[in-house]
Amino acid sequence: MSSVKQVQVTFDCTSPERVGRFWCEVLGYVAPPPPEGFATWDDFNRTLPPEKRDTWFVASDPSGAGPRLYFQRVPEGKVVKNRLHLDVRAGTGLVGEERVAALEAECARLVALGGVRVRLLTADEENESCLVMQDVEGNEFCLD
DSSP states (O other), X not given: OOOOOOOEEEEEESOHHHHHHHHHHHHTOBOOOOOTTOSSHHHHHHTSOGGGTXXXXXXXXXXXXXXXXXXEEOSSOOXXXXXXXXXXXXXXXXXXXXXXXXXXXHHHHHHHTTOEXXXXXXXXXXXXXXXXXXXXXXXXXXXX
């Protein structure tokens, strides 16, 4: 039996704070307070050597139920489709037009934050409708 109790989801990106703050808004997550002795993360970052500044960002579920999200700067940009993506549960329990309306409303909120609407996948015999989106750096996710 495994002893793993928690999972952290890590995003490779070019702008960790920008991507992290987008996901904070999407999920209602929060950034931790700055280290002791610093009023803000910007104050802390200014104490680091230039190559170490803005290299990571952390977002956590304030209730403690969801996984921690870690955003790390990598030198290369996104090139191909994600092999793993998040499903943001925006239409749970809804079906048909009511579900699509809920997904479209959440999509509009996220587009205003910098997300990109890709396409609506309509319900079929096996699956309810979902909406494919991208975050501010092009990482795919679904509203479902």
